[in-house]
Amino acid sequence: MGSAADFLARSDAALADRQLKTAIDRTAGTARLKRARIVGEWPDFAVARERGKAIRDHVVAHLGHYLAEFERNAVASGAKVHFARNADEAAGIVVAICEKAGARGVTRSKSMLGEEIGLPHALEAAGIERTETDLAEHIVQLAGERPSHIIWPAMHKTREEIHKLFQASHAAPELGETPVEMAASARRFLREKFRAADVGISGANFLVADSGSVAVVTNEGNAELTTTLPRIHIVTAGIEKLVPTAGHALQMLRLLVRSATGAALTQYTTFHTGPKRAGDADGPEEFHIVLVDNGRTRMLAEAGGLRDMLRCIRCGACMNHCPVFNQIGGHAYGGTYPGPMGAVLTPALDGLSLANRDLAHACTLNGRCREVCPVDIPLPTLLRGWRTKSWREGLEPVTMRAGLGLWRRLATTPALYGLATRLASLALRALGGRRRLIRSLPLVGSAWTRHRDMPAPSGPTFLSSAVARAHAPEARR
Structure with a gap:
């Protein structure tokens, strides 16, 4: 298993590999269609x-x-x-x-x-x-x-x-x-x-x-x-x-x-x-x-937690339906088991460390993995558990901890949060230009646009819309 930086580097290389994406689409796409058809029958x-x-x-x-x-x-x-x-x-x-x-x-x-x-x-x-x-x-x-x-x-x-x-x-x-x-x-x-x-x-x-x-x-x-x-x-x-x-x-x-x-x-x-x-x-x-x-008896001792992972029958459906796996493939995960089940199993088998803490973050928590799991393993919940453990053990980078601290300050100060979202929306619209596509974001935002364009905001923010509805005449009746 490589370092956390290795995982990020492997993911970056995989995202830039168009031939890899073609190969994954051919197999995983077919697998999703075949599973949907036979389960529907x-x-x-x-x-x-x-x-x-x-x-x-x-x-x-x-x-x-x-x-x-x-x-x-x-x-x-x-x-x-x-x-x-x-x-x-x-x-x-x-x-x-x-x-x-x-x-x-x-x-x-x-x-x-x-x-x-x-x-x-x-x-x-x-x-x-x-x-x-x-x-x-x-x-x-x-x-x-x-x-x-x-x-x-x-x-x-x-x-x-x-x-x-x-x-x-x-x-x-x-x-x-x-x-x-x-x-x-x-x-x-x-x-x-x-x-x-x-x-x-x-x-x-x-x-x-x-x-x-x-x-x-x-x-x-x-x-x-x-x-x-x-x-x-x-x-x-x-x-x-x-x-x-x-x-x-x-x-x-x-x-x-x-x-x-x-x-x-x-x-x-x-x-x-x-x-x-x-x-x-x-x-x-x-x-x-x-x-x-x-490591399986250690997982067994985790009642209500990693114990659920012992239900896994190694079907691979979670990988085929994972939007992250379908972009970066299996080798980027670095361990024996890739995809959502691998992001849970690798730290369970090898121990949570800087070498694999990023695996739990390679997930959008969209829940598709649990939806298709034939034995209903709560993979998103288990991944959130690893994130929590990583935070408590101080494995998260200082920049992330500082960033989340700033986010907490914004989120708990409504006036400041409203101002920040309005300014961010204006800035993103400006970056999008006439095509309303952002090709490159500065600083840490560059990771979002390195391998894809980001749509610029096309309307009011959710917060401003909610505030407008709350102050509308029919809302006060």
Whole structure:
């Protein structure tokens, strides 16, 4: 994670990148339309949303019980369960399993938890070749970048950029630029990696307590090749991913898929229960599950606060509908999780500091993220909570504290406030000129106009209009 200044610099660079904006619009815009359509076709969506919220709240309230039940049933199925207190411990467990197996290469299906614990870097440091098998993650790996979205990791890349990456990395003569041709090239490249891998690593969408099963959903089938061909399968999952039964998992999947991709179902929904048994045609000889805390029990202790964030099912809908994310993309946030959910999770996982205090301010508090959240997480409220905490801990810049002090003085002195708004309105009108568009504001106002024009006021201020209505003859009757 970079410094606060780094976040502002990354945001500024992203706003100036027109190609990035084009790439985001293509993906996020389509996602919003598809979600709106399929939710509109589901008359009981509101009921399902309340049910999903209740399921997640129940599990979080009884997390210890369901963790014990899941571990007991997973072990009974032949799995080996490991608990990790933090990111380093989790990555260390995975690397140790790979080293014990003498693994030279591993395949990995998309998992944000793996990114959270720094698994790609840990495997690289151990000299173990890692191949990302999700198509978008494959693109990101070739580019030497991090995911920019939790559902579409390469959403910041245009088709033209991807074509150049594949031309440089795939042994594919005359590689065409169509999505079909590039997908076929990736399939040829990854096929040998699937066959050669000693270990397959996946995440988990849900952990089913009453069977010890792991539910994984994908649209490409890469997770199934990652988890069934190698002789060892390792699952990394946050401890909050639990659901009581498979029936509850299916209820949550209906919400997850519609919110994430705007589809009714994913192409592949697989429940993994233990290693390969006698008579099974395929499957791993060893099945390991690494359950990761990494700050989640601290969030659990925040009753009525960050505890709500443990309901998150990682659908990405909040990002797709966030006006800030849609302008700056995911990399500007600097952490594992971008967008509104990332602005809440990053300080929760890493601690609030100067390095990430600006994340909570990268929000207009318009509330769209909560409106589309399939489990009704009060993201704007949680973001306001981080702002309050930042203020109380003295992390806000002196200039901001001084500016808010001046604003408070103006706002509590009606005559002074009225004079200031009239003068400001006149000044903005003058700056707007005949076109009534302000191209540049002085001093701190320059941040508003660096990458956009600002409309000049076109009528009386709200305050003057309210005062005029209050003194109108009909108002006194």
